[in-house]
Amino acid sequence: MSTPPPITFTVVARDGNARAGLLTTRRGVIETPVFMPVGTAGTVKATRFEALESPELDARIILGNTYHLWLRPGIETIKSCGGLHRFIGWDRALLTDSGGFQVWSLGALRKITEEGTEFRSHVDGSLRFLSPEVSMEVQAELGSDIVMAFDECAPADALAEDSRRSMELTARWAQRSRAKFDTLQSEGVDTGRRDDAGALSGAQALFGIVQGGAHLDLRKESLSRTVQIGFDGYAIGGLSVGEEKSVMWDVVGEVAPEMLANQARYLMGVGTPEDLVEGVARGIDMFDCVLPTRNGRTGQAFTSHGKVNVKNAQWALDTRPLDESCGCGVCRRHSRAYLRHLYMSGEMLASVLLTHHNLAFFLDTMRRVRQSIRSGDFMKFRREFTERLSASGD
RNA sequence: UCCGCAGUAGCUCAAUGGCAGAGCACUCGGCUGUUAACCGAGGGGUUGUAGGUUCGAGUCCUACCUGCGGAG
Numbered sequence: 141m142s143t144p145p146p147i148t149f150t151v152v153a154r155d156g157n158a159r160a161g162l163l164t165t166r167r168g169v170i171e172t173p174v175f176m177p178v179g180t181a182g183t184v185k186a187t188r189f190e191a192l193e194s195p196e197l198d199a200r201i202i203l204g205n206t207y208h209l210w211l212r213p214g215i216e217t218i219k220s221c222g223g224l225h226r227f228i229g230w231d232r233a234l235l236t237d238s239g240g241f242q243v244w245s246l247g248a249l250r251k252i253t254e255e256g257t258e259f260r261s262h263v264d265g266s267l268r269f270l271s272p273e274v275s276m277e278v279q280a281e282l283g284s285d286i287v288m289a290f291d292e293c294a295p296a297d298a299l300a301e302d303s304r305r306s307m308e309l310t311a312r313w314a315q316r317s318r319a320k321f322d323t324l325q326s327e328g329v330d331t332g333r334r335d336d337a338g339a340l341s342g343a344q345a346l347f348g349i350v351q352g353g354a355h356l357d358l359r360k361e362s363l364s365r366t367v368q369i370g371f372d373g374y375a376i377g378g379l380s381v382g383e384e385k386s387v388m389w390d391v392v393g394e395v396a397p398e399m400l401a402n403q404a405r406y407l408m409g410v411g412t413p414e415d416l417v418e419g420v421a422r423g424i425d426m427f428d429c430v431l432p433t434r435n436g437r438t439g440q441a442f443t444s445h446g447k448v449n450v451k452n453a454q455w456a457l458d459t460r461p462l463d464e465s466c467g468c469g470v471c472r473r474h475s476r477a478y479l480r481h482l483y484m485s486g487e488m489l490a491s492v493l494l495t496h497h498n499l500a501f502f503l504d505t506m507r508r509v510r511q512s513i514r515s516g517d518f519m520k521f522r523r524e525f526t527e528r529l530s531a532s533g534d
Numbered sequence: 535u536c537c538g539c540a541g542u543a544g545c546u547c548a549a550u551g552g553c554a555g556a557g558c559a560c561u562c563g564g565c566u567g568u569u570a571a572c573c574g575a576g577g578g579g580u581u582g583u584a585g586g587u588u589c590g591a592g593u594c595c596u597a598c599c600u601g602c603g604g605a606g
Contacts, residue, residue: 176567178567178568180567180568181568185568185570185571186571203567205567205568208568208569235567237567238567240567241567241568242567242568242569244567245567245568245569246569249569262569263569288567291567293567349567375567377567378567379566379567380566380567381566381567382566388566406567407567408567409566409567410566410567411566412566415566427567428566428567429566429567430565430566430567430568430570431565431566433568434565434566434568434570434572435564435565435566436571437570437571437572438564438565438570438571438572438573439571440564440565449562449563451561451562451563452561452562453560453561453562483571484560486571487571488571490571491571
C-alpha cells in the first residue's frame with residue numbers, strides 16, 4: 141500500500157506569468173489561483189461555514205492559526221475533540237499558519253532566540269515558548285492539510301544586515317521544521333488523517349517560506365536554501381508589513397518566476413483585490429488576507445468600482461446595492477442605506493453582511509481570474525478590472 | 535406661597551476665582567500570513583437670563599426663568 145503524495149499541483153493553463161492550476165489535497169481539489177479566507181481562531185469571523193460552502197462563496201480552503209489556537213482553547217481541547225476539522229465542523233481543506241507571523245505582529249510581547257520565541261500570552265499573560273518543533277507538533281495535532289514552516293517575519297524597514305540575520309534564522313528554522321514534521325508524520329501524530337474511516341489516507345503537506353525583506357539578493361538566497369531543504373509548496377512571506385507597494389512587487393516579480401514551476405506559490409497575507417490580480421500576473425497561485433473579513437467588520441466594502449465606506453452619510457438614503465454588478469445575496473437583497481443603518485446601530489448583522497459581500501467579491505474575482513487565464517484573456521481582464529476599480533462608480 | 539437642590543457641546547457630566555474639558559453621539563479617514571464588531575482625526579460653547587463684586591466669574595452676590603424634591 142503506497143502512500144500518495146500529500147499534495148499535487150498541476151498547471152492547466154498559462155497566460156504570461158499567470159497560471160491556472162489544480163492543487164489536490166487530501167481534502168479535495170482546489171482550483172488556483174485561489175483566495176483563502178482567514179479563520180485565525182477557528183472561525184472566519186462573522187461567517188457561517190454553510191455560507192463558505194455555498195456555491196455563492198465556495199471557499200475550498202481556509203486558514204487557521206497555530207499561535208492563537210494553541211493559546212485558546214489549547215491543543216489538548218482540539219485534540220480531544222478530534223482535531224481542528226472536526227472541532228470546528230469544516231471538512232474542506234485547512235491551512236494553518238505556523239505562528240511565525242505573530243513573532244512579528246506581537247513584537248512587544250515576545251523575545252526571539254536561536255531556539256525559538258518566548259511570548260507573553262495576550263490572553264492570560266502567561267509565558268509561552270514557540271519554536272519550529274512546538275509549531276510542527278501543534279500543527280500535527282490540529283491536523284491541518286497544509287502546514288507552514290515556522291519562520292521569522294522581519295520588519296519592512298530592516299537593514300540588509302538585520303534582514304540577513306533574520307533570513308538565515310528562518311532558513312535554520314525551516315530545516316528544523318522539516319525534520320520535526322517528518323518525525324511527527326512517521327509517528328502518526330497528525331489528527332487530520334482519519335485512517336479509521338478510510339476516507340482520507342494522505343499526509344499533511346509542509347510549505348516552506350521565503351524571507352529576506354526588501355533585499356532581492358537575500359530573497360534569492362532564501363529561495364534557494366528553502367528549495368534545497370525541499371517542501372511540498374513554497375510561500376513568499378514578510379510582505380505587506382508596511383513597505384512601499386513597489387517594494388512588494390519588486391520582490392514578488394523577482395522571486396515568483398524563479399520558484400519551481402510544478403509547485404504551488406503562495407503569497408502570504410496579500411491582499412487587496414488589485415493586489416490579487418497583480419500577484420497572479422507575476423505567477424502567484426495562492427493568497428490569504430484578513431482584509432475582506434476585517435474591513436467588513438469595520439465598515440468597508442470592496443466592490444468592482446472600488447472601496448465603499450458604508451459609514452458615510454451620503455448612503456443614508458441610497459437604495460442601491462453595494463455593487464450593482466455583484467450577484468451575492470447581500471447585494472441582491474439589501475441597500476446601502478440599510479447596511480449603513482445596521483453599521484451605525486452597532487448591529488452584528490452589519491458585520492455578517494459586509495463580510496459576506498466582501499468574501500463573495502474576493503472569491504468571485506478569483507473565479508474570473510481563473511477563467512480568464514484558461515481562456516487566454518487574463519491580460520484583458522487585468523486591465524479592465526484595474527481600470528474599473530479606480531473609476532469610482534459612486 | 536415658602537425652603538432646598540440643579541441648569542456648562544446633541545446627550546451624560548468635569549473644571550482650588552486664573553487658557554471651558556471628557557465620554558458617548560455626529561462627520562471623515564485608516565485597516566494586507568487578525569492582540570482588531572477595532573484604531574485615529576475633526577467639527578461642535580454668548581457656561582439658563584439680566585445685573586453686580588473683582589485685575590480676572592462656569593465658579594462669589596442679587597433678581598428673574600426653567601426643572602426636580604420637600605413643606606404648607
